[in-house]
Amino acid sequence: MEEMKRMVAKEALKYIDDDMIIGLGTGSTTAYFIQMLGKKLMTGELEDVYGIPTSHQSRLLALESGVPVVSLDEVDAIDLAIDGADEVDPHLNLIKGRGAALTMEKIIEYRAGTFIVLVDESKLVEYLGQKMPVPIEVIPAAWRAIKEELEVFNATAELRMGVKKDGPVITDNGNFILDAKFEKIEDPLDMEIELNNIPGVVENGIFADIADIVLVGTKDGVKRMER
Ligand SMILES: O=C[C@H](O)[C@H](O)[C@H](O)COP(=O)(O)O
Secondary structure, eight states: OOOHHHHHHHHTTTTTTTTTTEEOOOHHHHHHHHHHHHHHHHHHOOOOOEEEEESSHHHHHHHTTTTTTTOGGGGGGEEEEEEEEEEOOOOOOEEOOTTTTTTHHHHHHHEEEEEEEEEEGBOOOOSTSSSOOOOEEGGGGGGGHHHHHHHGGOEEEEEOOOOOSBBBBTTTEEEEEEEEESSSSSOOOHHHHHHTSSTTTEEESSSOOSEEEEEEETTTEEEEEEE
């Protein structure tokens, strides 16, 4: 599994040129990419590449790896964004947010000229919701009401609890995460919009129609899916 992640991260480097602004995703797969990008910048193989982090995790890792970072309000455009995903359907719709970074990820990736997703083949599903719940970032005061309102969509939601921290997970934006298990998400774009219409929902982990390219690590090498 780790080898597949490394393989797709290496492949993603081929899309990077000098003078690019790159959205830096969150998670274990993107972490390999950030470290490899740092090496290319250190050796001078790449020059003047700046990263826009999507979380504290990717910001700290970028700084540690030698990738200079800028924020969204300092740039006119984002050339490319690279990130992992928890599920990918055949139309390149995604579920993201296992690492609770979905809101900033969507803010950056929605605005990137090209959004490239890095996964291993275990993330490919026939339909969204097949294996994973949809993470939903919510304003803390509204979590219980939203949990109940999600029943309209036949979803069962759990408040995500911290590991090495008592009580709920607090996102980089100071909010809670509800993990909502759906039976089957028939129309990802429609569900993404519906969920964001619930007052108190900050953002949800369905990324419909955003990914341009998915690089899949398989036992037989990297496969490329394109929309
Ligand atoms: O909030 C976290 C993100 O959406 C991650 O990009 C996603 O969970 C994939 O992470 P990993 O590459 O560790 O499987």
